[in-house]
Amino acid sequence: MTDIGLQTRSRLSLAAPADYWALLKPRVMSLVIFTALVGMILAPHRIHPILDAVALLAIALGAGASGALNQWWDADIDAVMSRTRNRPIPGGRVTRDEAFAFGTGLSVFSVLLLGLAANWFAAGLLAFTILFYVVVYSMILKRRTVENIVIGGAAGALPPVVGWTAATGSLDVAPLVLFTIIFVWTPPHFWALALLKSDDYARAGVPMLPVVMGPDVTRRRILAYSLALAPTGLLPWFLGFAGPIYGATAAVGGIVFVALAAMVFVRREGPAARLACGRLFGFSILWLATLFAVIAAERLFA
Amino acid sequence: MIHVPPPQGHVPSEAELSARRARNRAIGFVLAALVVLFYLTTMAKLGLKLPGLS
Structure with a gap:
């Protein structure tokens, strides 16, 4: 019974803000922002400069959330590969639970933000993109088939479509x-x-x-x-x-x-x-x- | 009578405290950014002019 106090001991997280930033896969996110922006620019009409910027931010956050959830699911793979073994989860700076909560919360927030700033068609498309990347690509295809990136590539190809629909509300x-x-x-x-x-x-x-x-x-x-x-x-x-x-x-x-x-x-x-x-x-x-x-x-x- | 030492909680290291301070600052920054974001979004959605902008 004397170890009850010991059970409540817990170490504080050593995660820095930069680790959460790394969970978002910023380089992938920058490509998503760029392609979504091109989709918006090509659209025949725009909503409002501020709402365009907020919509773009929402799309970027959705892409970042996908990256965080991908790292949550693939932590075991990342730990083995030289290219990814220093990511926040295999590096021991962020726990898988923290990454899951971060990614899920950010996914919901990004979809709601896009729906409120632009329209719910674009928000639904963003939700589909996140789910496709996390569930279809990361959870189902990546470890099962050589066609993983062929089919999974659809998730990376959708941002300009989301950008266009955010501006126009249609396809x-x-x-x-x-x-x-x-x-x-x-x-x-x-x-x-x-x-x-x-x-x-x-x-x-x-x-x-x-x-x-x-x-x-x-x-x-x-x-x-x-x-x-x-x-x-x-x-x-x-x-x-x-x-x-x-x-x-x-x-x-x-x-x-x-x-x-x-x-x-x-x-x-x-x-x-x-x-x-x-x-x-x-x-x-x-x-x-x-x-x-x-x-x-x-x-x-x- | 058996002496039971009082339970001792975790004493955070300097690295843990420093990381927590950095996280708190980042959360504060994000919250402030959200206030601005929701303000701008609301003004734009309502079609209102923003102070200082024509």
Whole structure:
């Protein structure tokens, strides 16, 4: 009975605000903000500058909440992989329960905020995006199938659609084309990284394509997706909601993308192979950022 | 008579106290930001002009 006092002892958390910030995956969040903003800029009419900003904040918080819940669920995987082992949960600075409460609370808040600031259609779409990323991708697909990022990529492709619907309250062809571009872009982007980090994924038991089907199949798929991505990138110009500068950028970018994918396909051994994968991975980020920046700039300065 | 020492609670370390202070400051900042956010959102939703803005 004398140890009752000891049972109430508990250590205070050592989590700093920066750890909660890291739970939000700020780099992913910045890409989400950017693509959602482009969706808003392309929309034919806007709600109100302040409400636009609040809607964008809500979308960003929803993306951050997804990141926190993803880290809550994948803490065991993160602890094994070199790229992620210093994240707040495997690093021992934030508990899984704290991350779950943080992510869930932030999810609810972001959806309510978007509903109140913009409209409930956009809020429902944001809720769907969060659920898709956490439940469908993280909980179901990621550990079960090599198609994890192919299907799960839909979650990352939805932010411009949410941005558009936040501004307009409805759907149209343009946001769906932006969705398609990111959706087709996701597999070659992640598979280039997976080729570089396949040992990590194998150790963690994540069935990424290079781990399950080997690097050669992965290289073939990267090339195939890149060949599909180049014309997909031209769709906004072809359908008339992007101008000639975008068309030229997408054409040149698509050719370079395919050329880099071909390098990945050809160079299969040693440092040259790793360099080719690194180049494709880096260029894929530049490609997406440039196309979205150009399409937004064309609209803003038209 | 058996002597029962009074239960001693956890004595926080300097690192724990420092982390707690930082969290409290961050929570304070977030709460203040929420006040501004809800004020601006309400004014915009009601179509009212914001003081200092034309």
